[in-house]
Amino acid sequence: MYLALLGAGSAILFVSHQDNLRIFGMGLIVPGGGFLAHADICTQNGIGHLLAALAGMAAFGFSLMIWFGTGNILAPPLVWLGLAMGAATMRHGALRESTVDMVFAGLALTMGATAVAMATWFALGRRQRRIDNTYLASQTGRLDLIFDADITPAHAAEMSLEHLQRLRFALDRALQPLDQFNGFEKIDQFQTAATRYQLNFLAYGVALTQARFTPAFRGYMHDAQIALLDKQAQHQVWSYWKLENLWGNLRADPDPVARENIMYTGFVALQMALFSASTGRRDFSETGRFTLTHPSGQRYAHDAASLVQRLEHEYSTSPYYLIACEPNWVYPLCNTIGASAIMAFDAQHQEQRWAARAQDFRHHLEAEFLDGFGRYIPCKSARTGLALPAVGGVMPLAMPCFFLNVIAPDLARRQWLLLRRQLFDRNGAFRRRAFWPIDTGNYGFSRASAYSATALAAAELGDSAVYSACLDALEKECPSVLKDGVIHRRKASVWAHGVELMARAGARDDFRDVIAAPKPVTGPQLDSLAYPAILVASAHAGHDALRAVLYADGVHAIGLRGLQPNAHYLANGIPITANANGQARFDLALNGRTSLHVQPQGGG
The missing domain is CATH 2.60.40 (Immunoglobulin-like)
Known part of the structure; x- marks a missing residue:
């Protein structure tokens, strides 16, 4: 795509005899490049043009962030074209040929440097994979020492009073009237601070707590899970999709389930699946039980089966097999959540939907979503193939292990063993700097979400050393506060609280058992x-x-x-x-x- 743009811009630049058109061609070659027509560092006007070019490049970079953050695929091309047209309408006078030479020389140097960097990166990746494979082979005899957590008998699991006070953080938010969201964070609805994710992970925490500690209790535990699902159906939670679908897919349909959107469909489907697995109830299997009502009066009737069917359809039609979240962006983590929902649905309804997809899912996960170093990438653009680098510390690499332990336990262990090396230094001390200091749930300065998510994966895999180290670090950096019988952490997001609740409810292979082999709820x-x-x-x-x-x-x-x-x-x-x-x-x-x-x- 860029080569086509480069060719068009170059043709205009060399064929046209009008300065404005030639400047427009330069603007097509490089975002903001048209402002370089009269840039120099010797005159006031030249410096002004140089600053305008730098501002234009920064604007284009910002548009890429908007594309990633909101799925707005129109932003980058519109900004690029707008900068080219804006530069072309300015009265620059005659175009300097030296400027043209400078632009192409800079472009050639950039491409050459990129090629060298990529070749070096691949060479380092090959070297690192050899090191990693040797390391994995050396750990074979130590697996029982690493994954050493005891399996607590189900009938003996009991929460402490402190644990109950942490649970109340989720219950208080769940049991308020459906149209009220007191205690939830309202920052944005497009990224990880969105209300829907707070609802998802609080609900996951309550469900896993129910399954492990209180399977023979209905009452407010059931009420809380139902309420958190019904809150997901409130228009303010899913209204974001109308904009995302419009500027990402160029479609005006506001129904968040109708098209590739696993961040809503898959996450809510898992919420329903965990509710059924932990309670034995099938409320949301009733036809139309999860109906979304638009302010216009339009109703979108859904239920557990329809969400799973939509996931199946999207897996079949997605170019990378895995389904996009924000339009065009495909996240492996989100897809492991959706896959877990289908597996849970199969176990509860004695079906084999996932069995026909498991091999393809695993193949595409391995073939398309590992980088040269063998690490899972955070996300990939389905339309361009571009993948974001593995940024964000250990959490984006750790949390998928929790869900992978259901889908492919061997991949979960492999990923965890490679990641675990980053968590302790040579002296065995816990490396807090390996955790990103930004809370995913509210973008504040806190490692709460990183510690909680890593502890969650450690609990599921049975790594007691990492689990204890993460919760100890969490308590030291974000100490617990008891107020009116409820424990919370001041610096931690609601999302982090939900993930911590999941971690504290977890035990070795518990999530896998809840998904694959839910225990029937019988007796008093x-x-x-x-x-x-x-x-x-x-x-x-x-x-x-x-x-x-x-x-x-x-x-x-x-x-x-x-x-x-x-x-x-x-x-x-x-x-x-x-x-x-x-x-x-x-x-x-x-x-x-x-x-x-x-x-x-x-x-x-």
């Missing part, structure tokens, strides 16, 4: 408990009995469901009888941490 369950008066630290059912740990003070009403209809039970020695619907309610005196055991009368 807690229900209808007052929030935040009663906090449930654990709730596990088995053999028609329930064991739970509650934090509260005073006498409170306890609701139960999932009992045998009309059957008799003992709850901490209190006789109760289930109604015809298998429900019961009784009062229980609670004093701080209180254990609750519900069992059939005469049971063990």
Whole structure:
């Protein structure tokens, strides 16, 4: 594309006899190049032209940032063309031939330097891959020492009071009225600070907490997950797509699910999948349950199945197989999230949708989204093939390992082992400088998101050393603050809080198990408990009995469901009888941490 532009600009420059057209041709060759027509460092006008050229190049660079940040593919060509036309309309006088020679000489030098840099980069990449492969081979006998975390029995998992106070950060935001977003950060809706991502990761955290600690508790844990999904359907959350679709795809459809848009479709699909996996409920499998209503009155009816079907279609039609987020930009991380959603849907509905796609997904992930050094790139432009370098410290390389452990565990381990070398120095000290000092969730100066995301991957892979080091560093740099029974971190974004909640709910291979082998929710369950008066630290059912740990003070009403209809039970020695619907309610005196055991009368 650039060679075509270079050819057109050169033809105009050498064929035309009009100075304005020739200057326009120079503007096509280099963004802002037309202003170089009379640039020099000896005269006031010449310096002015030079500064105008530099400003034009900076403007073009800014337009590239807009393209990346918002998907606005029109910005770079319009700025480039606008600069060329603007320079051509200025009265420069006769064009200096020495200037033309200078532009082409500079262009030739730039291309030559780029070629040398690329050749050097590839040579270094080949060398680094040899080093990495040797290193990976040397780690074979150490895997049990690195991935050493114990697997906690599901029935023994219990949250501490501090953990419950961290969970309340998510619950308080989820359980407010649907049209209210108090406590959420409102910075922009196009990049990582967007409200939808805050909702996604708070919901993921609540779901994983539910699955591990409180599978036998409905109540406000279910309500929170449903509310976070229903908030995703609020127009203010998905209204961004109308603009992105217009300036990125040149289409006016505001429906964020209708076209390649995995950052909404895939993320929400996983939110639904985790809700179903952790609760056993299928609310969002009902046809049209996730309906988006535009202010114009137009309704877009969706549900879990329709989102998964859209993902399948987009995987089949995308030129890189992986699906774009912002129009044109393809992120491997986002695609591992979408792939996890399809796998979870398969496990819950006994289908084989992902089995037909797993090999192609893996092939394109490896063939198109690794750089010369064998690292996963952050993203790639589907229309140009250009890939952004691996910037942002260890987090963009660490977080994909969490989702890769579901899709391709061997790739997750390979990536993690290569990354792990950056986390400790030769003396074994934790290298905090390896973590980017910018919080992905609010663009503030904090390593909270980087520490949380890396701890999340470490928890899933079972690397206890990295997990502990990340959470220790997080506490030192962004200390916890307890206010009104809720723990938060002042410098950390809402997104970082959600990721930390996921990390604290995680254990070795837990996410993979939730996705691939969700456990059925059966037996007695807690229900209808007052929030935040009663906090449930654990709730596990088995053999028609329930064991739970509650934090509260005073006498409170306890609701139960999932009992045998009309059957008799003992709850901490209190006789109760289930109604015809298998429900019961009784009062229980609670004093701080209180254990609750519900069992059939005469049971063990």
